[in-house]
Amino acid sequence: MNPRKWLNALFASALVAFAAGCGGGTAIQQVQPQSGSVFISGGDAPLAGVVTCSMTVVGIQVAQGSGTPITITGGSQQVDFARLNGMHTLLDFNQIPAGSYDTVIVTLANPEIGYLNVTNPQTNPPTRPTISTLTGTTNPPATLMNSTVTVPLANPLVVASGDVIGLGFEFSIVKSLAVDGNGQITGAINPTINIHAVTPSDADAYIDEFIAGVTTVNATGGTFTIQGPHGHAFTVNTNGQTEWEGGDTINSLTNTSIVAISGTLDRTAGTFDADTVAVLSQNSFYAGGLITYVDPPTGTANDFDLYVRDVLPSGTGFTSGQISTIDLLGTEKYLVYWMHNAFVNPKWSNIFFNSSLLVPGQHVSIGGPFTNGTVTVKRVVLRHEGHTGTLVANSANTGTSTFQFNSNGLAGLLFNGPVTVYVTPFTTFGGGLTGLQSLTSNPTNPLRVVGVVLKDPISGQPVFVARNVTELAD
Numbered sequence: 001m002n003p004r005k006w007l008n009a010l011f012a013s014a015l016v017a018f019a020a021g022c023g024g025g026t027a028i029q030q031v032q033p034q035s036g037s038v039f040i041s042g043g044d045a046p047l048a049g050v051v052t053c054s055m056t057v058v059g060i061q062v063a064q065g066s067g068t069p070i071t072i073t074g075g076s077q078q079v080d081f082a083r084l085n086g087m088h089t090l091l092d093f094n095q096i097p098a099g100s101y102d103t104v105i106v107t108l109a110n111p112e113i114g115y116l117n118v119t120n121p122q123t124n125p126p127t128r129p130t131i132s133t134l135t136g137t138t139n140p141p142a143t144l145m146n147s148t149v150t151v152p153l154a155n156p157l158v159v160a161s162g163d164v165i166g167l168g169f170e171f172s173i174v175k176s177l178a179v180d181g182n183g184q185i186t187g188a189i190n191p192t193i194n195i196h197a198v199t200p201s202d203a204d205a206y207i208d209e210f211i212a213g214v215t216t217v218n219a220t221g222g223t224f225t226i227q228g229p230h231g232h233a234f235t236v237n238t239n240g241q242t243e244w245e246g247g248d249t250i251n252s253l254t255n256t257s258i259v260a261i262s263g264t265l266d267r268t269a270g271t272f273d274a275d276t277v278a279v280l281s282q283n284s285f286y287a288g289g290l291i292t293y294v295d296p297p298t299g300t301a302n303d304f305d306l307y308v309r310d311v312l313p314s315g316t317g318f319t320s321g322q323i324s325t326i327d328l329l330g331t332e333k334y335l336v337y338w339m340h341n342a343f344v345n346p347k348w349s350n351i352f353f354n355s356s357l358l359v360p361g362q363h364v365s366i367g368g369p370f371t372n373g374t375v376t377v378k379r380v381v382l383r384h385e386g387h388t389g390t391l392v393a394n395s396a397n398t399g400t401s402t403f404q405f406n407s408n409g410l411a412g413l414l415f416n417g418p419v420t421v422y423v424t425p426f427t428t429f430g431g432g433l434t435g436l437q438s439l440t441s442n443p444t445n446p447l448r449v450v451g452v453v454l455k456d457p458i459s460g461q462p463v464f465v466a467r468n469v470t471e472l473a474d
Helices: 346-352 410-415 436-441
Strands: 014-018 035-042 050-063 077-080 089-097 099-117 130-134 148-159 166-171 177-179 185-189 193-198 207-218 223-227 233-237 258-265 272-281 286-295 303-312 323-327 333-336 363-367 379-383 385-391 402-407 419-422 428-430 447-455 462-471
Touching (some): 099 185, 207 272, 272 286, 272 379, 379 447
Antiparallel strands (some): 014 035, 050 077, 050 099, 099 130, 177 185, 258 272, 385 447, 447 462
């Protein structure tokens, strides 16, 4: 059975409708049309070996029947559809008129496909992986067979006053990327997209990870503002239940901080209610991506290769979309994102993640001063990632709270075999699974596992600590 791998690029569009206002005097009252705010979020699931499936989202529109389409994006932006698997991040936030919409129109351009070359992983030391890229000018070129995709909604998107509603945007890499008779990527892309309405109570409405720069801080009020997509400013609300990673607090923030936050958009105010906050950088520079090589492979690392997927601020000259070697000085602070304070004291995070516990396949970010084309690393943060794959039969063990998992995605190439998955009291289950016990019946449908990849200090092999395990439809 070939598992269906979805790039769950969830453009969850939360539409907060409100009365725009009134005026005119005591005799005449003019009521303005109702409107709403649309936020767009994204996530994904990569085809094996593909590190980048990037294209410009020129625009996303919604329409009712043959009516005039309404644009819900604030401008074009380059989106990597192979970045997040089973997770969601905020991509856009805009105004939209209240109403009912039954069609979504997506316009795409400038495709780019990048894939990882892994050779001789068993050699000692292993060979450093490299990146190959297909663009519109390579041979073969990356080519969009259809630049505009129109998707009818099975259930209309209804925007009413005070509502928050969303659009689940699923891009199938397996169905979209053409391959030849030998299974090699040809460069042709025929976008295959499924879209469905998302209600406020759905898990898809939750923002797993949103990265932005801090602009102002109100420590007394427990709020701070961040610069979001297309320059949109968001107020972030924190409270006594908000988890701050690495022992930081709101008093740690300055206007040079770059943070990762998880939480939800307030359905009426359009502010962000944060469940978790991590400081990725205090020096106005951040880069995130996938570790592809560690030097040396054992012991304390002197450097590691990072496939860079995102950089803040853009335009710094730091190479995105390529592998960069990151030098370590031994003075870096190591943190683990979403390590519940109730589960592990955040001050202990370097026991689980440090310069001796780096391993290919980990999703990390680096932060520090960036000058003359070089970053001096001050923080290395281990972040969540998602994998789609299959359960190793008869591997679920309720006694050790583990199961074995074959990852079919990019990091699976770096793992070079099955990986042990640990479940914790904080692991959630979905797709019909109710717990680890559900896996003892050996379901054959593919699984999606979201969590953090750690290095076993004894075996030196990667292990997965699961945040969520979901059984996918065949």
